[in-house]
Amino acid sequence: MNEADGDEIAGSAPCLDGLFSPAVLTASAPIDDHVASLLPAEREGLAQASPSRQREYATGRWLAHALLRDQGEHDLAIPRNADRTPRWPTGWVGSITHSGSACAVAVSRADARLGIGIDLEPDRAVKPGLERMICFGDELAWIAEEGESGLGHRCRLVFSAKEAVYKAFHPRTRRVWRFAEVALEIDLDRESFEARLPADAGPAAVTGRILRRGGWIVSGVEWRREDAFDGEPRDG
Numbered sequence: 001m002n003e004a005d006g007d008e009i010a011g012s013a014p015c016l017d018g019l020f021s022p023a024v025l026t027a028s029a030p031i032d033d034h035v036a037s038l039l040p041a042e043r044e045g046l047a048q049a050s051p052s053r054q055r056e057y058a059t060g061r062w063l064a065h066a067l068l069r070d071q072g073e074h075d076l077a078i079p080r081n082a083d084r085t086p087r088w089p090t091g092w093v094g095s096i097t098h099s100g101s102a103c104a105v106a107v108s109r110a111d112a113r114l115g116i117g118i119d120l121e122p123d124r125a126v127k128p129g130l131e132r133m134i135c136f137g138d139e140l141a142w143i144a145e146e147g148e149s150g151l152g153h154r155c156r157l158v159f160s161a162k163e164a165v166y167k168a169f170h171p172r173t174r175r176v177w178r179f180a181e182v183a184l185e186i187d188l189d190r191e192s193f194e195a196r197l198p199a200d201a202g203p204a205a206v207t208g209r210i211l212r213r214g215g216w217i218v219s220g221v222e223w224r225r226e227d228a229f230d231g232e233p234r235d236g
């Protein structure tokens with residue numbers, strides 16, 4: 001959900017420690033002017049975008065390049081596909097997210113993970129009424145647990161977790177899931193969630209992490225190879 005950040009988080013970037021297993025590498029930074037660092041294949045169509053869009057796009061690539069460089073992978077471009085998904089270099093999967101003033105990226109070797117999803121949100125309530133588009137079934141009861149004042153806040157958590165789930169799976173499934181098709185159960189004490197997935201996902205469910213740190217919400221999902229298509233999620 002792209003919107004301006006409030007003063008409390010402007011200029012900061014979220015801490016991503018504990019969001020993923022060690023198989024996943026992460027980086028975050030405030031959005032800045034990294035357009036000059038883009039590789040030629042990453043510039044296609046960018047000139048038409050607004051300056052702020054160019055900066056958020058370039059910050060994602062700049063962070064991803066640094067992560068890949070640390071693994072000995074130099075000058076690998078991450079262009080955009082026609083459907084806006086990032087095209088990760090052969091042998092890698094990953095995910096990019098930005099929210100107003102900050103950007104976060106997660107990457108993994110493709111022989112370790114089938115997909116990665118990351119989402120970043122300001123830790124504040126969504127606009128009233130949005131819960132009817134995002135939350136369904138038991139999620140509606142869960143967001144209402146803290147009364148009217150907590151409802152929009154909890155809805156933001158559900159939204160963030162669903163976006164991370166969708167971003168982990170969509171590059172392989174290629175299907176647009178509706179919010180009602182993914183059923184979430186969030187455990188705030190454990191900073192984790194379980195998502196039941198649509199039938200075409202492969203696994204029946206996936207677990208994820210959801211952290212609230214320094215005014216940010218960050219959600220992360222790893223689609224593990226061992227959970228690929230067996231219809232039953234496994235631990236670990």
Ligand SMILES: CC(C)(COP(=O)(O)OP(=O)(O)OC[C@H]1O[C@@H](n2cnc3c(N)ncnc32)[C@H](O)[C@@H]1OP(=O)(O)O)[C@@H](O)C(=O)NCCC(=O)NCCS
Nearest residue numbers: 001057084085086096097098162166167170177178179182
């Ligand atoms: C793809 C989508 C999830 C992106 O979310 P967002 O709130 O706009 O933005 P974020 O900053 O978190 O993520 C944007 C990045 O995600 C990546 N992305 C875009 N479309 C993607 C997709 N379909 N799958 C995975 N990643 C995608 C891109 O890297 C993009 O950044 P970039 O253009 O700078 O490279 C959202 O726009 C969307 O298309 N939603 C479709 C329906 C939906 O959300 N369903 C959820 C049901 S569970």
